[in-house]
Amino acid sequence: MKATQFHIATLREAPADAEVISHRLMMRAGMIKRLGAGIYNYMPLGLRVIRKVEAIVREEMNRAGAVELLMPIVQPAELWQETGRFDKMGPELLRIKDRHGRDFVVQPTSEEVITDIARQDLRSYKQLPKNFYQIQTKFRDERRPRFGLMRGREFIMKDAYSFDRDAAGAQASYQVMAQAYRRIFDRFGLRYRAVAADSGAIGGDLSEEFQVIAATGEDAIVYCPTSDYAANMEKAEALAPEGPRPAPTEPLQRVPTPGKSTCAEVAELLGVPLQRTVKSLVLATDTRNEAGDITATRIWLLLLRGDHDMNEVKVGKLPGMEGGYRFATQAEVEAHFGCRPGYLGPLGLQQPVTVVADREVALMADWICGGNEEDVHLTGVNWGRDLPEPALVADLRNVVAGDRSPDGKGVLAIERGIEVGHVFYLGTKYSRAMNASFLGEDGKPAFFEMGCYGIGITRLPAAAIEQNHDERGIIWPDAIAPFTLVICPIGMDRSEAVRSAAESLHDALAQAGVDVILDDRGERPGAMFADWELIGVPHRVVISERGLKDGRVEYQHRRDTEATGVALSELHAFLAARLGLGVLPVAP
Amino acid sequence: MKATQFHIATLREAPADAEVISHRLMMRAGMIKRLGAGIYNYMPLGLRVIRKVEAIVREEMNRAGAVELLMPIVQPAELWQETGRFDKMGPELLRIKDRHGRDFVVQPTSEEVITDIARQDLRSYKQLPKNFYQIQTKFRDERRPRFGLMRGREFIMKDAYSFDRDAAGAQASYQVMAQAYRRIFDRFGLRYRAVAADSGAIGGDLSEEFQVIAATGEDAIVYCPTSDYAANMEKAEALAPEGPRPAPTEPLQRVPTPGKSTCAEVAELLGVPLQRTVKSLVLATDTRNEAGDITATRIWLLLLRGDHDMNEVKVGKLPGMEGGYRFATQAEVEAHFGCRPGYLGPLGLQQPVTVVADREVALMADWICGGNEEDVHLTGVNWGRDLPEPALVADLRNVVAGDRSPDGKGVLAIERGIEVGHVFYLGTKYSRAMNASFLGEDGKPAFFEMGCYGIGITRLPAAAIEQNHDERGIIWPDAIAPFTLVICPIGMDRSEAVRSAAESLHDALAQAGVDVILDDRGERPGAMFADWELIGVPHRVVISERGLKDGRVEYQHRRDTEATGVALSELHAFLAARLGLGVLPVAP
Missing domain, CATH: 3.30.930.10 (Bira Bifunctional Protein; Domain 2)
Structure with a gap:
């Protein structure tokens, strides 16, 4: 071309x-x-x-x-x-x-x-x-x-x-x-992961996403660097911490926390790690009659460690959540907790609430949560002693880097991916x-x-x-590059030698089935190189009169920082090796 | 496959x-x-x-x-x-x-x-x-x-x-x-014609349709069997008849034609060829002001020979028709001709009418037309003698088979086509x-x-x-057949020899790049053959145990009436010749 x-x-x-x-x-x-x-x-x-x-x-x-x-x-x-x-x-x-x-x-x-x-x-x-x-x-x-x-x-x-x-x-x-x-994504020449995904109502483990790894990806993907485990964030299981729950060491205390309605603010005020705090999320599930009117509403209190995030998919799978859930309204919260959000906790509830503790929270001792009273938190909270054991313990949260891998073969890492399959x-x-x-x-x-x-x-x-670029432009893997190789002749319109070398290389490569383009536009070298670096053609051969006089052309891969001089006599063998071809026809 | x-x-x-x-x-x-x-x-x-x-x-x-x-x-x-x-x-x-x-x-x-x-x-x-x-x-x-x-x-x-x-x-x-x-349609392996088409308002001759010839085609296409001329019906020009207009030989006569309102009926009643009659078509063109209201209407009388059909595209190109035309209403007809349609003619008009004669009509003598009076026609009508020469003479009609070719190199024929390009x-x-x-x-x-x-x-x-079928089904040209060749093994599930011969032929053909399908469904021969004849695969090889014992298989092209026995030793050379391949790999 x-x-x-x-x-x-x-x-x-x-x-x-x-x-x-x-x-x-x-x-x-x-x-x-x-x-x-x-x-x-x-x-x-x-x-x-x-x-x-x-x-x-x-x-x-x-x-x-x-x-x-x-x-x-x-x-x-x-x-x-x-x-x-x-x-x-x-x-x-x-x-x-x-x-x-x-x-x-x-x-x-x-x-x-x-x-x-x-x-x-x-x-x-x-x-x-x-x-x-x-x-x-x-x-x-x-x-x-x-x-x-x-x-x-x-x-x-x-x-x-x-x-x-x-x-x-x-x-x-x-x-x-x-x-x-797997064969397809291998052939694309991209770094990717096949990650287990949630299969929704169907159940089972038969759902996988193919994620191209890229820092700019919309999806968080979870994997274990020392095993095959990989899953998307919705699916990745957070195991319960190892070992039993520590024994209580602190008394239950009521501490004033004026204006501090988030776990981070409370931890900072009290000078304790965020991991000591427990956040309270209030959800609601409605029962409806055949006409679609709400006949009953159940209020749920989900407890997660202060530095953890709720996983909506996991929560949706709790027994009783099958029909879907919503966040409770402010009125519902106040009716059940006697307090506005920001200071909620599982102690001293005004109305029946289903308490669900995340696996992590269920094994915590001496924790901190809201006191169900404006501007008040409780410290030294302990299960069994200060409040009943939770009605339900479940995996409610997104995993974080460093969590144990569900396959027991290491710890989890997280990277970003783009779902393409x-x-x-x-x-x-x-x-x-x-x-x-x-x-x-x-x-x-x-x-x-x-x-x-x-x-x-x-x-x-x-x-x-997203995975393959630099400040100059795109860097295509060979398999999906618009052209595999670009020939950039310098001064093709002035030099018959350059024209002839460029055209014969073009023809030889094209005949060998290489997706080659010869830039015959007559652009100046700077503009020409910039175009092809932007476009991201992986292989480039520059042919100049001066080079030809020395019997050389210049080859540069899009990832190379500088060009390699290649003798004309070795050019075909060189390119055949670079392009992964068996053999190229006669030398130019 | x-x-x-x-x-x-x-x-x-x-x-x-x-x-x-x-x-x-x-x-x-x-x-x-x-x-x-x-x-x-x-x-x-x-x-x-x-x-x-x-x-x-x-x-x-x-x-x-x-x-x-x-x-x-x-x-x-x-x-x-x-x-x-x-x-x-x-x-x-x-x-x-x-x-x-x-x-x-x-x-x-x-x-x-x-x-x-x-x-x-x-x-x-x-x-x-x-x-x-x-x-x-x-x-x-x-x-x-x-x-x-x-x-x-x-x-x-x-x-x-x-x-x-x-x-x-x-x-x-x-x-x-x-x-x-032309290259594309040649490669499809179909009979087609490139015909000149009307290029509408753009003008010039730069519009061609590519028509696949088929008796069932929606379009009539006009061509000259002894030259390159080809056009679609809208475009094909009807030349004026050769020679001058004959001299009048009959007097103008008023003849009663009760209930005979078509040329065919009148010709039959009078016992003359339809070609002696002239039909009158009344059109109207409106002039509108900027608000879109009609400010003036011009009435046109188009005269065509009784056996000819009006060509709407040609009429639309008459000077004065640029803005489009319509058929006149019954009221307009009666106001201008003093008579209802069926008995109209160019003589004795009540109101100004633009008379346009088809080239053919302009050179007729002693013709027959309506008398502008219910149940009355005129015979022996002659231009110049009985009525003024027509205001305009033009090509108004569709050509018919036997007309002179516009390139002067023969007479026109008409066939049906399907426009595909x-x-x-x-x-x-x-x-x-x-x-x-x-x-x-x-x-x-x-x-x-x-x-x-x-x-x-x-x-x-x-x-x-539409062009390539018979009572059994489709007959594909090789170039666009879903498969080029089908291998029909008889009793493949019973005979290892049949299976092995079928599979090795399949593999050899596939390797040679032939689009081959092996029917391994286990259907009975009759049903199997009927399927492939319906589907229209052009080449078929039948492999049976009896044939193999004789060292033969049967080849049949979809157009052949019977199968040809081919010795196994010659099969590859035979198929290579039939499929237009250079060479096929080793014998099965």
Whole structure:
């Protein structure tokens, strides 16, 4: 490819609304162009990256036995009404009316349509397992689209759906996909982790996220550097501390803490570590009758160590929380605790409250909490002595770095990641809702056991950039670079020798299947180098008249701090080694 | 590929709403599955065909120097308001409101977005010419979607847009595309014609349709079997008859024709050929003031030979018709002709009427027309003698088979076609509306000269089937077949020899890059053959135990009436020749 026959249009400045580095660099490199909020044109350079991502995904999906098809982008509402998602989903589901006033949606995913296909085409257990996938445009009408391709509204996703005769089959299909995903992410050449994720109402451990490691990632991922353990923050279990609860050593005391309503303020005032304090979170669960009116409300007091954060997913799984929970209102708090928030605690409650202690809190002695009285805290609080043992002890919190790993093989570390893939066991959630069944070996109909498997095709390049960039621009891994190698001739328009060397190297590399671009735009060296460093092409060969006179060209990898002189006679062998090719044709 | 690892799901019956053969066969073969009116799932078999079509198109577009990008499916209304199309286009433009109530459209084409890209990125004449294309999903909310992929609502189109500095450049870009289209359609292996099409208001001859020839085609295409002339019906010129107008031989006569209001009825009553009659069509053009109120109406009388049909596009180009025309109302007809339609003619008009004679009619003598009196016609009518020469003589009609070719090199024939491609010179229509300019060599801004170039990616397979099928099913050309060759083993589950021969042939072909499928489903021969004949795989090899004992397998092309025995020792050479391969690896 020659640059003049392609489309290179870099920008000096990123637009002001580009907040993250990948967004800024993709805009500046001319890989994407904004059309509307969360809606981007994939410009030729960006599309090349996306196509490479797609090709790797497609190859590995095919290798894993998945079969590609393509489902419509505009889908009739009827199927979405069968599962209830047409009504249940919020405004992120883009709803349309056609010319006849009929309801449609723009697909955010395709569980309904694929289940509809399965219930038509998969009649017998003999046709199972089957895994269908598509690489298709999706739309989610995000409330606040941002970060370029990281959280766009229109995006491309690979979504696969497996159909099995039973749960064991579905789990096997899930494992096949999880392995394919590892191969895919290995091939991208990015640092990533597969982390256990919460599988929600389905249960079991069959949900993993594939996270590209990047300091700017939205997600906190938890791992054990000395074992295989990895999970996302929602899922990572906080073990109970080792050993028994220490014996009380302090008396219960009422201390004035005027205006100090947070654990941090109280710890500072009293000159004790934050870890000695216990925070009180008041939640409520409502019971409703068939008409949807609230008939009863239960108030919960969750106790966490002052330096710990509540984990909403874990709390949602407490027995009694199945129907969802909310934070209690100020009126509810005052009615049960006789005090406004900021000074709450588990002692001297006015009304029945279900007390749940985090595993950590349940083993604390001589702790500090609110006194259920304005501007008052209690110190030297001890379970059993000053208040009853907690009704329930559970894992309520996010883990923190240094916590013991749940597998017992070390301590946890935390890093940031960008979710680019997810494998998920669905069970019969959709097949049951849509009455999608097959005839089993026993002659009886059974619902399909399903799994779903996504990769964010257009998010991946953004994640790759968050992980791989420097102050000059993007640094692509070879596998998904828009071009693998750029030839920068200096003075090509003046020197026939430079032109001829550049063109013959270009032709030799192109013939060997290398994705090469020859910059024949006639830009000055500084501007030319800056463009390609911004664009992030990993390998560069500079050809100059002076170099040619010495029988040399210069090679530089995008990560190298300086160029390497390479003799023309050795150039092909050198590049073949650098590009991981077997052999390159004749020397230029 | 093995059939059990793919997805084969043929149907005995096509659904009742499938009216045309391609729709019926694609449904029965399991290539598509209806999701809603004009909205189809592309099932694995169908997607394979579409991907092959895409690959050929992409390769030739790249070869022609076009650069691929991808524009969003959901596009903000603002750009569509700049060109006025947001308001002007009818309900076939699918309009959406997002969660914030902002207007969007689902793209039916992308002139606005690409022009917006050009006005941002193409600043100088030095960057021109440039041709951008995409292969992307489109949506047109057709009033009556039908015929499966032939006239769907959601479909995939390749749309390219060229940008040039002047009209000469645009015409050169147009020619490059027209040539690329010929290469593309040649490669598809279909019989097609590139026909001149009307270029509407832009003028010139720079509009061609690529029509796949099929008896069931919606379009009439006109060509000269002894020359290169080809045009669509709207465009094809009807020459004036040769020689001068014959001298009058009959007197003008008033004949009673009670109840005979059509030319055919009158010709039959009078016992003369239909070609002796002249039909009268009454049109009207309105002049409006700025408020849009009609201030004047002009009435036109168009005269055509009784057996000819009016051509709406040609009539729309008559001087005075620029603003559009309509058929006159009954009241207008009666006011000007003193008679109701059915007995109208150009003699004895009551009010001023612009008479336009078709070229053919202008050279007729002794003709027959209505007498402007109920149940009365005139015979022996002659120009000059009985009425003034016509105010205007023009080509008003559709050509018919046997007409002289406009290039003077033979006579015209007519066949049916399906439009699958269109190349079109746009001029500055969009660039002007969107103020999209570049800096010219003279330092002055100039509007881009544009062209647009479409190929209906998902319509093409349907057109291919309309052209290539028989009573057993589809017959794919090799280039776009879902699989090139199917291996049908008989009794593979019983015979190790059959299994081994089938698998080694499969592996050898796959390794040679042949798109081969091995039917390992264990179907009985009749059902297996019927499936593959329906699906239309062009090459078939049947392997049976009996054949292997004789050292033979059977080969049959989908168009062959019977199978050919091929010795195992010659099989690879035989298949290499049939499939147009250089060489196949070692014998099985």
